[in-house]
Amino acid sequence: MRRFTRQCLFLLLTMPFAAALADERLEGLEEQAFREAAVAAAPAIVRIQTVGGLDVINGLLTPSGPTTGVVVGEDGWIITSSFNFASQPASILVTLPNGQRYPADIVASDSSRRLTLLKIDADGLEAIKPADAGSVQVGQWTIALGRTSDQPFPNVAVGIVSAVGRIYGRAVQTDANISPKNYGGPLVNIRGEAIGILVPLNPENSDETAGVEWYDSGIGFAVPMAAINNVLPRLQSGEDLSPGLMGISFAELGVTAGQPVLKRVRPGSPAYEAGLREGDIIARIDDVETPRVPHVRQELGTKYAGDAISVSYLREESVTTVDLTLTSKLEAYVAPQLGILPDRASQADDGAPGVIVRFVLPDTPADEAGLERRDRITAIDGVPVANAKELREVISHDRPSDQIELTVVRGASEESVIVTLTEMTADVPEQLPSHAVSESNTPRDEAIRTGRWVDVLGGDESRAYWAYVPDAYHPEQAQGLVVWLHPAGDTMESDVLKLWQPICDRRGLILVGPKTSDQKGWTPSELDFVTDLVEEIREQYTIDPQRIVVHGYADAGALTAYAAFQQRDVFRGVSIAGAPLRVRPPEVKPEHPLQLHFTIGADDPAFKSTEESVEILRTAMFPTSLLTIPEHGHEYATIDAIEAIARWIDALDRI
């Protein structure tokens, strides 16, 4: 027995060494496996280089460096990330692992999973071996491979599978380092079989370059090989694939949204044609229960345009199931216009419900139907409306050319007026009486800053700004807010203040001028500063959400448009002077109306491109106005032009 104890003691003493050896052996074996996996996949990994193309996309400098592709067919088929071609290069070159170079053509793209299929004129290539689709498990080793340098061995990053079924079912997530160095390359398992193809993705954003911002964060994505192989024949035939759209939006948005109640059904969309309407509740898609909005998005996430689905919806306690075919493109939403400016008081002096007309915009349906100032609209199609917000909401669901019946109280009489709506415009009325600032009974808090003042946001010296608040400001009266973005190297503070001050006083506008600390001008990363500043001003003052405008001149025009397109729920207007649109416009959203206004000198070198921008925006159904200043060059706007901009701002709450 004593002898046995001694033996045990000996073993106990040697155990730590045994453990160390086990650690060491395991680490060594894993290391060897990483390398072998890379070697196994290497023959199918090619290098892609591009020649020519754009420098800047969505405000980001586009990479010009090489990227990676993966052979998926031995006769020259190569799949890669569409990110590689966001700059629309003039020519694409593929270098095989053996150093042989080929020109490549884009055959087709999958804009849902952000992949592009290339073809080179080659045979006998070694295609990647896909991993068994069912075998992918969270926690397993992953090796991300790229071929961006002319080294014989692909570049390697190691991690694990962090999640499966991400980005609405489209991607596998990994913590391996995924960046432009391996976008388009394979994510392989320990045996060198491809789990998927690496692409930048972001669930909140579907821009061409979305997801790149996560390159160093431990969050990367790969599109599963099984999904790619499913659609490969379609891509090979030259068919471009897009996300499948139904044409619906929900009453609740965001990740915590509840029941999928339809808020809008886009007229003419697959959902509309199949009979879905506002207020219906989506109960099932393809027989999968969808109790919440995210379930619906998850089900639709992997569907392409052209895919047929069945949708069951609940209406008045009965469930109906319809079949529909998803589409790639919905007709743009076109905002309808009645043509009135509502009174800005929350309700009429006598407390009666309805919308008092402050102004009738000329040459609009309201004008033609004979509506007048001080008319009170009490109902639309027989349904009472209590205030301007309700009227705006109801009309936004109509289509231009729809006929509506308004109940209008004029003096002591009530009458019914039939109006045919038109498309919303950004036309600026020649005359627009300023909304008189009425005296208030309650005195204003002394502590409220008015006049011109300067400050830094949150004590951060790099976030300096100036502001002008009319002396007549009173918290009971909401003001418009103009965010002025100055051009590079010149804040133009005194000039702008001199021109705008009387207008601000007259029309009830607060002017704020953030200053960029960068001599070269605004960068997209300063969008945070601009939005934080708007939030700060809105906390300090009563601001009318319908009249928040970002106004920029010359090179600041880029951030001006970018800010408005990114912060749709904040800005209602974009005013750009002396510059065209440099950012691609997004889709019009009924819930976030946005108007644009351009001011350009007839002799400005940017005159022609500005005209083109306006055309592009109008085609995209954004109400857009262009003011040309005759015999004017690239200088900032004249006082007359600024008066016009101010009238446009004053009419932004138009219905």
Place this chain on the structure above:
Amino acid sequence: MTNRPILMLRTVGLLILLASGVCRPLFAQSTRETIDVVLPRVVKIFGAGGVANLEAYGSGFLISSDGHLVTVWSHVLDADVVTVVLDDGRRFEAELLGAEPTLELAVLKIDAEGLPHFDLSQATEAGPGSRVLAFSNVFQVAVGDEPVSVLHGVIAATEPLSARSGRYDVSYDGPVYVVDAVTNNSGAAGGVLTTRDGLLLGMIGRQLNDSESNTRLNYSIPIMELTSTIRQIQTGDFSRNRDDLSSEVANNFDAIDFGIVLVPDVVERTPAYIDVVLDDSQAESEGLLPDDLIVFANNRLVHSCQAFEAELGQLQPADDLTVVVRRDGALVTVTLTAPRTLPQR
């Protein structure tokens, strides 16, 4: 019950003991043990900085028992007093023995004895996929009598860091280890990259951006590239060769010297299309044609007119110039020769 199984276990245990402890007494074998061995050999360095996003701290590593240490050549050393703090909190003033900016290298000396240190002769090399550990005082996290931070990853690639390409803002012009972990952050430069069993691989470099992919480059300079210079500085035999420091961009030849006129260079990345091929020129005799798109010159990608002119600028008289053009969807290779004399301008 016989004794045999126990005897066998005992033998196996002894073998394990030998394998793990005796064979490589200096360097432990598992990652955990490696870390214990390496940490006391890495130091924290404090000096100049603290303004305009320049950190006033860095990392270094000991290479002799009597206080020689290696770090990166940086603004941190540009101070009256450079302080070195060991893992146990001991503090020393350091003397700068020498530096070689083209290698990003500086050697310091502190007045101490009996220090644990790396043996430069035991430095090694490794390739992509190899597991590595990075030791540095990244973000100055180690503030007291505590060792620096350890990060793990694998070598992503070994590739040249070509200063000439203009891709990186760096004077070092040799091979580097690129790592898949975020090793190069504030204060990390001068730290070490080791294999998982603790052998020296490289010195962590400064923060660099890759201008081609707009991403951070996490790189280390191989110790093998530094060893001889470190030795020379250590022994006092070092004298810097200042002649090769000129970073002037050469402008030896233009496209016209080969009979090529490119399309007007209107945007930043105008593709290098041939506009005109001059009569009786080399370009004509070798068969280049208008509308050919030049895509490679001497094996380097030509992504714009500017890139092509830059490539020609580097040529010496009578050098070969191999041009690959894309014509009608195929690639055509043509070899030209630079004139024997530099053109008069």
